[in-house]
Amino acid sequence: MSQVPADPHAAVVTTAGGVEDGPILTVDGQPLDEALARAGRRARWRAFLLVLPLLVFVLVTFITPIGQMLHRAIYNPTFSQNMPRISAWLKAHPDDPPTEEAYALLIEDLKEARKNKTIGAVATRINYDVPGTRSLFTSTARKARRLKPPFGEALLKANRKWGDPRVWTAMRQAAHAYTIDFLLNALDFTRDAGGDIVRVEPERQIYGKLFLRTLVLSLVITGLTLVLGFPIAHLLANLPLRYSNLLMIFVLLPFWTSLLVRTTSWIVLLQTNGVVNDILVWLGLIRDDQRLQMIFNQTGTVVAMTHILLPFMVLPLYSVMRTIDPSYVRAARSLGATSWTAFRRIYLPQTVPGIGAGALLVFILAVGYYITPALVGGSSGQLISNMIAFHMQKSLNWSLAAALASLLLGGVLILYWLYDRLVGIDNLKLG
Amino acid sequence: MALPPYASPLERLWHRVYLVICAAIFLFLIAPILIIIPLSFNAEPYFTFTDKMLSLDPAGFSLRWYRTLLTFGMINPDNPDTWAWWRDVWENAKWVQAAKNSIIIGFFSTLLATVLGTVAALGLSRPEMPWRRLIMAILISPMIVPIIIVATGLFFFYSMTGLAGSYLGIILAHATLGIPFVIITVTATLVGFDHSLTRAAASLGASPATTFFKVQMPLIMPGVISGALFAFVTSFDEVVVVLFVAAYDQQTIPRQMWNGIREQISPAILAVATILVVISILLLTTIELLRRRNERLRGIEA
Known part of the structure; x- marks a missing residue:
């Protein structure tokens, strides 16, 4: 051995x-x-x-x-990197009003930024915080070479806005590469002339409204998928497998079809001269000049997204309903419950895990949706993802886009954690 | 789903209504997908049924939009020489180029996702796997995190590492997006996998590699293939990451469709959509056959 x-x-x-x-x-x-x-x-x-x-x-x-x-x-180093001297001075004197020394450093920086062709980026960075100051930087930088001491007066003469304390507060904030200002902006907060955090004026509070709209529309879509998904999941779960496998194709084919194809179909169906309006006119429900506007607005987003996300509700509901033993309902009926009571008190509680799994999944997917709202949402059906794309591609305020995306990601991760706790990622099924 | 014999007349009526409601919901699910198929044969450049189409007049139907898919972007669409015409299609037609790109990107990202995902799923389904829950959560998260966030992150990351505008960058990104599907389908086939089979193989002298290819692989194959199909479809349908990180000339089918829907919407889009629907019907059939095979292999009778 x-x-x-x-x-x-x-x-x-x-x-x-x-x-x-x-x-x-x-x-x-x-x-x-x-x-x-x-x-x-x-x-x-x-x-x-x-x-x-x-x-x-x-x-x-x-x-x-x-x-x-x-x-x-x-993290946004645009200002601190391209305007190093004034940034250092502002950091060293956090509470002092600008002195002649500061003005001189500012002019030095403006000259150099113009030479390095970075003045545009610097101007854009301050313009995020104080709208309408882009030309302040670019035009002063152009004149900077001719400015003579005393610099304070020369600057004010070049452009009166240099006396605006908001510009100096913005520069003071931008001098720090690490900043929470973009996150504040993404939550509709800003800084006043004194550097204190305040809410932006009501007419500029767009992000809060957008988050709210995303939340509300996602809830509406989740509710609609539940209302539409529950009956067919119930039918599929109670039919013999031979038939239910056949009917399941109706759920799985949309699931497998390209998202863009499904979105296109909804444009075809819902547009003013589209199939649905044609049918309504033909049935005489509306007159030809009363065609409904159902696409390129919130209705379009809700309808198309409900259709696209419906399989994600039906599949978890179906897999839970399949396991429900029909003898419980029969027992309830034999004890004298009406069919409604038996459904409400016996069947429904047993489907709650499926409802939870489906609703959470649909909601998680809905809050981050981008393609469908972008194509069929018009202006009123845009969600927070579309705003992120706007700041990435059009306004080029990448830090704000990243801040909005971080907030969205935070929300989604909380929901994901909840999903894992309540449903378990292992129980995620496809088809 | 038959009604019990003791059902009251009211219950019978409700049952009828319920079936009608279900039929309406099934119609809601399937009609939008089927409606585009006849419309793609429209002879007119409209997105709606013309009178001629409704009266089934052959003049109302044509293949002109399918022809457009081939001729759009060609140098000389009126070339009489058949061989040169097809060569022109292959080399210059925009939709054909987009299809080529989509297939190349889809193929390599699927390969990557399937190989890495399958190996990882084998590890994840072992009972002794440490931190299983956390790792699973990380690996599934690309499916949960909004695509716009992924695209934004990749945009910053790729512009720093120089992967922007490269095929490699798109392939890596699409592989990441496909991985959760492979993990889910393969771990699902491994649920209830009898680990004594591998031990039996080992005790009979098989090396780990032999055990894998001769014992485990045939059993998990349906899961691997359906995971691969999911990964391919994910890549083939993905547009946001491509919009953010691809070069201007890297067109894919979804990107071309996206541009088509936003700018010059024409029934040619419907022709592409019809082709894609046919492809997804074929994929669905494959998946269904695989599922049946898997059930048969594991002795579950429908």
Whole structure:
């Protein structure tokens, strides 16, 4: 027996030399618990090594980019890098009003930024905080070479806005590369002339409204998918498998069809000269000049997204309903419950896990939807994702886009955590 | 779903109504997908049924939009030489170029996602896997995180690393988006996998590689294939990341459709949509056959 290799899986167990109280040893003389622990460790490592390549891949192609985006939401070095002298002075004198020295440094920086062609970026950065100051920077930079001391007066003469304390507050904030100002902006807060955090004027509070609209529309869509999904999931779950597998195609075909195809179909159906309006006119429900505007507004977004997300509600509902034993409802009926009572008190409570799973999934997917609102939402059906895309592609205020995206991501991750707690990611099923 | 014999007349009536409601919901699900198929044969440049189409007059139907898919972007669409005409299509037609790009990107991202995802799913379904829940949550998250956030992050990341505008960048991004589907489908086939099978193989002298290819692989194959199909469809349908990180000339089918819907909407879009619907019907059939095979292999009788 001395030739036995040190196999941790070896099940042959012996006691140490007949000693009654000694530790149990494996056949090659090691304590059993140690050998088992080692074997367990090795098995854990082997399992982990299988997952490791993918984990590294996802860390590089997914977690890192998102981390970088989060960083971008609180880090914007445009001003501090391109206007180094005035930034250093502003940081060194956090509470002092600008002095002649500061004015001189500012003019130096303006000259250099113009030479390096970065003045446009600097002007844009301050313009985020104080709208209408873009030309203040670009025009003063053009004149900077001719400005003579005393610089304070020269600057004011070049442009009266240099006396505006809001401009100086904005520069003071922008002098710090790390800032929470973009997150504040994304929540409709700003800084007043004194640097204190205040709410923006009511007519400029757009992001709060947009978050609210995203939330409300997502709830409406979730509710609609539940109302539409529940009856057909119930039907599918109670039909013999032969028929339900056939009817399941109606749910799965949309699920497998391109998102853009489905969105296009809704444009075709709902537009003013589209199929639905044609049918309504033909039926005489509306006159030809009363055609309904159902697309390129909130209605379009809600209808198309309900259609697109419906399978995500039906599938979890169906898999829960399949497991419900019909004898409970029958028992309730035999005890005198009406069919409505039996449904409400016996059947419905058993479907709650499915409702929860479907509703959470649909809601999570709805709050971040981009393509469908962008194509059929018009201006009133845009969601928060569309605003992020707008700031990324049109206004080029990337830090604000990143700040909005961070807030959205935070919300989605909370919902995702909730989903994992209540439903479990393992229970996610496809088709 | 038959009604019990003791159902009251009111219940019978409600049952009828309920079936009608269900039929209406099924119609809501399927009609938008089917409606575009006849419309793509429209002879007129409209998105609606013409009188001729409704009276089933052959003059109301044509293949002109399918022809447009081939000729749009061609140098000489009136070339009489058949061979040169098709060569022109292959080399210059915009939709054909987009299809080529989509297929190349879809193929490589699917390959990457399937190989990495399958290996990881094997590890994840082992009972001794540490931090299983957390790792699973991380690997599934690309499916949950809004696509616009992924695209924004990738835009910053790729412009820093120089991957912007490259095929590699898009392939890596699409592989990431496809991975959750592979993980979900493969772990689903591994649920209830009898681990004593691998131990039996090992005790009979099979190496881990042999065990994998001869014992595990045939059993999880349906899951791997349906995961791969999901990953391919995800890539083939993805437009936001492409819009954010691809170069101007890297057109894909969804990007071309996106531009078409936003700018010059024509029934040619419907012709593409019809082709895509046909493809998804084929995919759905494949998946269904695989599911049946999986059930048969595991001894579950429908």
